[in-house]
Amino acid sequence: MFIVVGVTGGIAAYKTVQLVRLLVTGGHDVHVIPTDDALRFVGLTTWEAISRNPVTTSVHEDVSEVRHVALGRKADLVIVAPATANSLASMTAGLADDLLGTTLLATSAPVVVAPAMHTEMWQHPATVANIATLRERGVHVVGPADGLLTGGDSGPGRMSEPEDVVAFALALFTGDLDGLEVVVSTGGTREPIDPVRYIGNRSSGRQGAEVALAAAARGARVRLVAAHVDGGVLDAASRHPRIAVTRVGTAAELGEAVRAASADANVVVMVAAVADYRVAEVSDRKLSKEDGPLQSLELVQNEDILAGLVGSRRSGQMIVGFAAETATDADELLDRARRKRRRKGVDLLVVNEVGWSAGFETPDNRVVVLGADDEVAAEASGTKRQVADALWDAVLAVRAASN
Ligand SMILES: Cc1cc2nc3c(=O)[nH]c(=O)nc-3n(C[C@H](O)[C@H](O)[C@H](O)COP(=O)(O)O)c2cc1C
Missing domain, CATH: 3.40.50.10300 (CoaB-like)
Structure with missing residues (x-):
């Protein structure tokens, strides 16, 4: 499958390295789109090496390939992991100010988000409303899990484990040719x-x-x-x-x-x-x-x-x-x-x-x-x-x- 993995700026980005690795070793063609903030957590070199595909964050690169919509159109599946509170708000608003935003608007593939943030941010009415809107639009939400968070505190907000996100996302593909x-x-x-x-x-x-x-x-x-x-x-x-x-x-x-x-x-x-x-x-x-x-x-x-x-x-x-x-x-x-x-x-x-x-x-x-x-x-x-x-x-x- 042609899978786009959006990575946004949370500590859990390191877990997404394993998620991408699982997808690549599973035989999928994986294209990572980090936000600029995500690159402060895990660098572009890692994403390119692990996905075996070129990685860019900008809509202004490879313009001749119309990259800002091409990846979204080609995708069979889009996973955003970790999905920060900010990225969930952007998705809800339909913002298209970076490559991940344009790709999410251009795709008709299933979208899976794996939120990760502190419990207060996850339970804030703004995030709760954003998640509800995204679900209504058909976005699949996996997690977050309840557990240890970056600050040493504990509660709901921890990104689901990479294996669980992959299993959840791939289980969506019991299609109309299933079993054939x-x-x-x-x-x-x-x-x-x-x-x-x-x-x-x-x-x-x-x-x-x-x-x-x-x-x-x-x-x-x-x-x-x-x-x-x-x-x-x-x-x-x-x-x-x-x-x-x-x-x-x-x-x-x-x-x-x-x-x-x-x-x-x-x-x-x-x-x-x-x-x-x-x-x-x-x-x-x-x-x-x-x-x-x-x-x-x-x-x-x-x-x-x-x-x-x-x-x-x-x-x-x-x-x-x-x-x-x-x-x-x-x-x-x-x-x-x-x-x-x-x-x-x-x-x-x-x-x-x-x-x-x-x-x-x-x-x-x-x-x-x-x-x-x-x-x-x-x-x-x-x-x-x-x-x-x-x-x-x-x-x-x-x-x-x-x-
Ligand atoms: C060390 C550190 C860890 C962060 N972890 C998270 C996080 O887990 N979840 C979250 O929603 N924001 C987190 N943030 C805040 C985001 O990085 C910030 O909202 C940023 O603007 C997100 O940008 P993006 O959504 O475009 O990637 C963290 C910030 C820092 C400095």
């Missing part, structure tokens, strides 16, 4: 010509990685079979506790891995761009011009993995295909997609138009989802994550209709 076993393929296969060269395609693997991450964020257990992907595309998925990644190279390897992973799966989503053809005879040594000019490469057709999965699916298993098509207009795109869906026999076919500048290597996508009746079941556009979530909504609708 899912297989997703992604990336582009590479068919070798010789030890150096291959026939490949432009798939970056981003859409498939987002399909896997979205499913995991909604509670599914995911097996992600990844052919070649662009650098960094699998980082978050490989750290996710509910995603197991298998790397493959060729179409044959991908087919084998997907079939093995699919045995117990409820849903199989084939996003990978799989080569239709491979080279008939792969040379053991690098082809050289010294051997004379290469006249042609003989190709043979690869197996149709998707059709094979449909043919051997167990009862109740859903198979979803992706089709990247070039077309002159929307009608031609849909015609091609309908023919393909019928040929493959999939339950849902996600169609996206590709071209020299569309579909591949971009953060956004636009798709049409065809149902088993060849009607448009859903249309989605936006980030590849938004498209992934729309796809899972369509999968759930089909499962609900068939139950």
Whole structure:
């Protein structure tokens, strides 16, 4: 999961170092946003080292990335720990005078706060009212615990232990795909010509990685079979506790891995761009011009993995295909997609138009989802994550209709 941890200026900030560590070792992609005051307690170096991500407090850094909203939009979960009396007041008022404030306003992810302060501050009517307002808005409050406080006194106000905050926050993610076993393929296969060269395609693997991450964020257990992907595309998925990644190279390897992973799966989503053809005879040594000019490469057709999965699916298993098509207009795109869906026999076919500048290597996508009746079941556009979530909504609708 992509988790933002806001740290505000209380002594308990030292406990949040352990909290971040627990999340990182749990496989999450953690982005720490300290307030300026928090950095008086634990320094930026510690947060960067422990989270393994760059850390900034200011809205004026990395402006080109529109960081003041980007982190909030990407987040699956935001935890503010410790949450000072001041930060709770800022949140209640909707203040946006630092990166944490803008992020909290920009996010639609669940927000968990772990208050920490002296008992008098916690019990002050202002704090009590702020907490009530935040709860009303859906903010989750964990703690504070009753115990020893910094001044040597004791009472409610102590930040909950990092393990408890993590357990509380992650327990929120019993999503609508909870208990579902899912297989997703992604990336582009590479068919070798010789030890150096291959026939490949432009798939970056981003859409498939987002399909896997979205499913995991909604509670599914995911097996992600990844052919070649662009650098960094699998980082978050490989750290996710509910995603197991298998790397493959060729179409044959991908087919084998997907079939093995699919045995117990409820849903199989084939996003990978799989080569239709491979080279008939792969040379053991690098082809050289010294051997004379290469006249042609003989190709043979690869197996149709998707059709094979449909043919051997167990009862109740859903198979979803992706089709990247070039077309002159929307009608031609849909015609091609309908023919393909019928040929493959999939339950849902996600169609996206590709071209020299569309579909591949971009953060956004636009798709049409065809149902088993060849009607448009859903249309989605936006980030590849938004498209992934729309796809899972369509999968759930089909499962609900068939139950
Ligand atoms: C040593 C020390 C410890 C503090 N501990 C807390 C605390 O636990 N809870 C709290 O609400 N404020 C605490 N404060 C006060 C906050 O640091 C202060 O309200 C600050 O403005 C909070 O800024 P922030 O919420 O933007 O991080 C402490 C201040 C100092 C100097």
